[in-house]
Amino acid sequence: xxxxRSALRLLASVAVLSAAANSQTLQTLETxxxxxxxxxxxxxxxxxxxxxxxxxxxxxxxxxxxTNGGDAAALYWFxxxxxxxxxxxxxxxxxxxxxxxxxxxxxxxxxxxxxxxTWQLQVYVNGNPIGSPLAIQVNNAGSxxxxxxxxxxxxxxxxDCTHAYGWAKDNANPNSSISVDIxxxxxxxxxxxxSDSRSDLAAAGIGNHAWNEYNLPSTIYDGNQHRISAVxxxxxxHLQNSPRYFQNTCNANSGSPPSGQSWDLMSQQQRNQAIxxxxxxxxxxxxxxxxxxxxxxxxxxxxxxxxVVPTASGNTVTIPRTDDATGYQWNPAPHIYQxxxxxxxxxxxxxxxxxxxxxxxxxxxTVWFMSQYNEPGPHTAIVLSASxxxxxxxxxxxxxxxxxxxxxxxxxxxxxxxxxxxxxxxxW
Numbered sequence: 001x002x003x004x005r006s007a008l009r010l011l012a013s014v015a016v017l018s019a020a021a022n023s024q025t026l027q028t029l030e031t032x033x034x035x036x037x038x039x040x041x042x043x044x045x046x047x048x049x050x051x052x053x054x055x056x057x058x059x060x061x062x063x064x065x066x067t068n069g070g071d072a073a074a075l076y077w078f079x080x081x082x083x084x085x086x087x088x089x090x091x092x093x094x095x096x097x098x099x100x101x102x103x104x105x106x107x108x109x110x111x112x113x114x115x116x117x118t119w120q121l122q123v124y125v126n127g128n129p130i131g132s133p134l135a136i137q138v139n140n141a142g143s144x145x146x147x148x149x150x151x152x153x154x155x156x157x158x159x160d161c162t163h164a165y166g167w168a169k170d171n172a173n174p175n176s177s178i179s180v181d182i183x184x185x186x187x188x189x190x191x192x193x194x195s196d197s198r199s200d201l202a203a204a205g206i207g208n209h210a211w212n213e214y215n216l217p218s219t220i221y222d223g224n225q226h227r228i229s230a231v232x233x234x235x236x237x238h239l240q241n242s243p244r245y246f247q248n249t250c251n252a253n254s255g256s257p258p259s260g261q262s263w264d265l266m267s268q269q270q271r272n273q274a275i276x277x278x279x280x281x282x283x284x285x286x287x288x289x290x291x292x293x294x295x296x297x298x299x300x301x302x303x304x305x306x307x308v309v310p311t312a313s314g315n316t317v318t319i320p321r322t323d324d325a326t327g328y329q330w331n332p333a334p335h336i337y338q339x340x341x342x343x344x345x346x347x348x349x350x351x352x353x354x355x356x357x358x359x360x361x362x363x364x365x366t367v368w369f370m371s372q373y374n375e376p377g378p379h380t381a382i383v384l385s386a387s388x389x390x391x392x393x394x395x396x397x398x399x400x401x402x403x404x405x406x407x408x409x410x411x412x413x414x415x416x417x418x419x420x421x422x423x424x425x426x427x428w
Contacts, residue, residue, distance in 0.1 A: 024071070026123050026131025028061040028100075040100035047136045047188070048236050051112060055104040056138060058087075060123050062099050062130065069094035074124040077105055078133075080117035082348075085110055107138065116140045118188065120388065129412075133388050135188025137181070139234045154180070154194070154209075156230040156242040162273070164216060164228055166239060167201055168194040169209040179233035180211050183243075185226055190215065191233055214269040215357045218287030218385040218392055220246055263313040264428045271312070272358020275426060278311035279304075279382050279394045285406045287385070288392065292403040296396045300380040303396035303404065304360065308382070309426055317426065341422035350414055350421060355386035359425055361393065363418040383423075390414065 030045040033053055037043050042059060049056050058075060065071050071092045077085040087103045105111070111119075115138065122133040154168030168180050177195035181188065194211035201210055220226045229243040263271065283293040296303050305319045317335045339359065344350055355361065361381045381395035390410040399405030409417065 024062050024064040024125045024130050026060060027063055027098075028059070029121065029123055029131060029134045030059055031121070031134070031136050032057050032059060036102040036104075037100075040098075045186075046236065047134075048234060049107065049136065049138045051107055051140065053107065055106055056111075056119075056136065057102070057104045058121060059100065059102045062101070062123070062125065063097060065092065065097050065099050065125075067094060067097050072126055073099075073101060075101070075103060076122045076124060077110075078120040078122065079111075079115050080119065081115070111138050112140075118191070122388075132187060137188075137234050150178075150232075152178075152232050152235075152237060154230075154232070154239040156228075156239045156244055159216075159228050159244055159246050161221070161248060163212050163214040163269075164230070164244075165210065165212045166230060166241070167198070167206060167210045168230075168232060168239060169206065174207065177209065180239065181231050181233045182213050183227075183229040183231070184217065184220060186229075189213075189217070212269070214273070216385075217387060221248060221287045223247065263316045268425065268427060269358075271426060271428075272356065274312040275308060275358045275360075275382060276384065276394065278308045279404065281404070288408060290399060290405070290407045292400045292405040294404050295402055296404045297402045298396055300395050300397045301378075304380055304382070312426070317428075319426075335426055335428060337425045337427050339423045339425055341420075343420045344415055344418060350411070350418075352386050352391055352411055352414065353388045355383045355391060355423060356425075357383060357385060359383045359423045361391070362422045362424065364420040366417060366419045369417045 028042050030042060031047055031049070032043040033046045033049075034043065034057070036057065037059065040061060042061065043057075060075065062073065069092050073089040073092065075087045077087070079085070085105060087105075089101060092099060117138065119136050119138055120133045121136065123130045150173075151171035152168070153171055155166045156164070157166040158164070164182065166180070168178055170176065170178050177193055179191050179193050182190045182192065190213055192211045192213050194209045196210040196212055197208045198210040201207065220228075225245055225247040227243050228246055230239045231237055231242065232239070263274075266274065281294060285291050285293060296307065298307065309317055309319050319333055319336060340351075340354070342348060342350070359382075361383055363379050363381075365379060379395070379398070381393040381398070384392040384394050384406060386392070388411060390408055391414065392406065392408045394404070394406050396402070396404045399407050
């Protein structure tokens with residue numbers, strides 16, 4: 001890990017005098033091109049950079065700072081390979097509860113030659129993460145996403161209670177697939193490849209260039225309006241009909257696989273959704289809430305093995321009972337595909353954003369958690385949604401003894417509760 005001490009600039013603070021605040025709020029975090037602002041007016045945002053830009057410039061605005069001074073602010077730059085760079089401001093001066101900060105990262109020094117891709121920026125104050133991370137793209141000028149002369153065409157067709165979808169292609173290279181970046185409320189969410197087939201696109205002569213994003217966060221189903229954007233990957237160019245605005249609570253059981261379709265003929269996204277539907281057992285839930293839905297009377301692993309998977313697969317997939325002594329890993333069995341497995345350490349934090357809806361999560365609890373809650377060993381759950389901020393889980397025997405319920409675990413608590421984890425997909 002490395003910590004550059006580049007030339008930093010604490011901009012003129014907004015003159016808001018108040019009593020010392022107990023907590024800070026991140027009002028703005030963005031990257032930009034061009035000169036640093038001389039006042040606390042946010043510059044025009046830009047989230048895609050290349051070597052021609054020389055630097056990636058960042059700006060953030062905090063409220064609730066201690067008016068007596070002494071707060072320590074930091075901006076962490078997390079590289080695609082998991083390494084990080086930290087910019088720090090120590091011992092802020094007294095007088096203001098609102099402050100803005102600006103700094104930059106030299107592309108040639110800290111990003112080239114092997115740091116191209118998606119970077120995550122996270123603000124910390126006094127050692128605590130504040131607000132949501134920001135994802136940006138830093139691409140080599142010679143990479144496919146910024147190749148010479150692309151002739152982009154595409155559309156963000158719609159978003160519903162199961163997925164966002166559309167199509168995208170480069171007419172200069174019609175036989176190759178391109179990618180689309182999805183942003184939710186201005187924050188990078190995912191990159192999807194536009195390589196799926198769709199009958200209407202085939203009939204229109206567009207070819208196999210459809211894209212689908214099934215793993216949308218449950219937080220967009222809160223009844224509030226959310227802005228969903230689709231841009232050609234590595235650019236700031238929107239697809240036609242982007243952005244779209246989505247406002248719906250959505251029944252949790254929407255998006256079921258086609259009625260009567262057998263497990264072996266489903267797509268993996270449909271299998272993952274079938275796992276969730278079987279776990280919910282017809283009960284709707286409020287995303288983000290802690291709720292006990294129904295009584296199962298089974299421990300977490302038995303519930304998935306004896307109820308969820310057989311129900312979802314129409315009894316075509318059975319998972320044998322495995323010994324809890326296997327800890328955070330399941331014993332090998334047909335139709336269980338391990339996606340990843342790791343111990344959690346400060347040098348290797350969990351990659352929660354990589355978890356997908358419908359995956360099975362198996363964790364080994366920490367000694368601290370077991371002593372605090374008198375809970376032994378491993379736990380098994382279904383992932384409902386995940387981001388860098390935490391995970392929303394569907395499981396038995398967590399919210400209440402013997403009950404199937406939903407709950408969220410923040411990223412901070414995930415590290416505190418669990419020493420290791422594995423994720424699995426139930427396939428064919």
